[in-house]
Amino acid sequence: MGEFDALLWLSFGGPEKPEDVRPFLENVTRGRGVPPERLDEVEHHYQSFGGVSPINALNRSAIQATEASLERQGIDLPVYFGNRNWHPMVEDTLARMADDGVRRALVFPTSAYGGYSACRQYDEDIERARAAVGERAPELVKLRQFFDHPLFVGAFADAVRSAAADLGEYRLVFTAHSVPLAADAASGPPSEGGGRYSRQVAEAARLVAGEAGVADHDVVWQSRSGPPSVPWLEPDILDHLDVLAGKGVPAVVVCPVGFVSDHLEVVWDLDTEAREKAAELGMGFARAACPSGDVRFADLVVELVREHVADAPARKLSDFPAAGCTVNGAPCAPLCCEPQRRRG
Ligand SMILES: CC1=C(CCC(=O)O)c2cc3nc(cc4[nH]c(cc5[nH]c(cc1n2)c(C)c5CCC(=O)O)c(CCC(=O)O)c4C)C(CCC(=O)O)=C3C
Ligand SMILES: [Fe+2]
Numbered sequence: 001m002g003e004f005d006a007l008l009w010l011s012f013g014g015p016e017k018p019e020d021v022r023p024f025l026e027n028v029t030r031g032r033g034v035p036p037e038r039l040d041e042v043e044h045h046y047q048s049f050g051g052v053s054p055i056n057a058l059n060r061s062a063i064q065a066t067e068a069s070l071e072r073q074g075i076d077l078p079v080y081f082g083n084r085n086w087h088p089m090v091e092d093t094l095a096r097m098a099d100d101g102v103r104r105a106l107v108f109p110t111s112a113y114g115g116y117s118a119c120r121q122y123d124e125d126i127e128r129a130r131a132a133v134g135e136r137a138p139e140l141v142k143l144r145q146f147f148d149h150p151l152f153v154g155a156f157a158d159a160v161r162s163a164a165a166d167l168g169e170y171r172l173v174f175t176a177h178s179v180p181l182a183a184d185a186a187s188g189p190p191s192e193g194g195g196r197y198s199r200q201v202a203e204a205a206r207l208v209a210g211e212a213g214v215a216d217h218d219v220v221w222q223s224r225s226g227p228p229s230v231p232w233l234e235p236d237i238l239d240h241l242d243v244l245a246g247k248g249v250p251a252v253v254v255c256p257v258g259f260v261s262d263h264l265e266v267v268w269d270l271d272t273e274a275r276e277k278a279a280e281l282g283m284g285f286a287r288a289a290c291p292s293g294d295v296r297f298a299d300l301v302v303e304l305v306r307e308h309v310a311d312a313p314a315r316k317l318s319d320f321p322a323a324g325c326t327v328n329g330a331p332c333a334p335l336c337c338e339p340q341r342r343r344g
Helices: 018-029 036-047 055-072 090-099 116-136 150-164 181-185 196-212 237-246 264-280 295-309
Strands: 006-011 079-083 104-109 139-142 171-177 217-222 251-255 284-287
Touching: 006 055, 006 090, 006 116, 018 036, 036 264, 055 079, 055 295, 079 090, 090 116, 104 116, 104 295, 116 139, 150 196, 150 251, 150 284, 150 295, 171 196, 171 237, 181 196, 196 217, 217 237, 217 264, 237 251, 237 264, 251 264, 264 284
Parallel strands: 006 079, 006 104, 104 139, 171 217, 171 251, 251 284
Antiparallel strands: none
């Protein structure tokens, strides 16, 4: 509990014009051993959308909705927007917050899950931004993981229902961003035995399918990068479509449960590549929308804020412990979601 002066919306960032794309990709992949061929390929994905990722615009409109929801609920907190990889950079935003007199702020990270890329890396962003601002840096308290929050699950479940509305019989397929097997094994506190990211994704999928009233579903992965010699979570969505077609499945609804907004990895890997592949295989295809445009998403953010400013109960639908809520970028527990050693 305590007093907060602001809410910092902390996201991934994306390019907003063609010249931004390469420097953005260099920021994302610095020191991560992503092969140059993969970078060229990903640059092509961004350039085929005019060099503009939808992610910043989607964040800006979700922030507006959140500001409206805060106001409706009588919570007086200005919302600031900062990113890890592209402007507005979180370092610059935090400096502006300090200039504005912010002493203590809550942080909403735009990822629902645990794991290095989904949780701990946002802690590193918080630490880096505070170090850049120096002594006058506000204290930053990160909001918890929300993959099992009823508003997150409910928004996805409705999105599955509307995507399925025009299909007859279909298979429900959930996707999340693949990560190296070693990163998944290192996710969560060591006492939990690893795999927190993939188990949380499986749990969110189970909850969404249950709420949408769908009996069977699959969980697969998308957007793999890194050198082929390094094993990542599988199967990939495209390979899985082959398997489903082989079984005579007439149509799929793909639900990107691993993401909060319809950003480039969703519009390229799913709406472009997977949709084309399904067409080649003669399968029907529909994609469920991510929740950031749903009014429940703004209410979700405000509910997470209310856990801190109004002692609101932490609503969650799974038995996973609430995690991710730490101060000034500390890990959730010693060695929780430890980064893997960098190659290159
Ligand atoms: C778990 C996870 C999430 C979900 C959690 C969260 O949402 O935070 C996520 C989100 C996102 N990933 C994004 C973009 C990219 N991710 C990359 C690379 C990587 N992602 C990884 C994991 C994740 N990524 C990993 C293990 C890598 C390998 C390099 C490394 O170890 O870091 C690359 C480099 C090129 C490539 O190799 O594909 C790009 C361009 C965008 C923005 C899209 C837009 O611009 O609209 C978003 C929201
Ligand atoms: Fe990524």
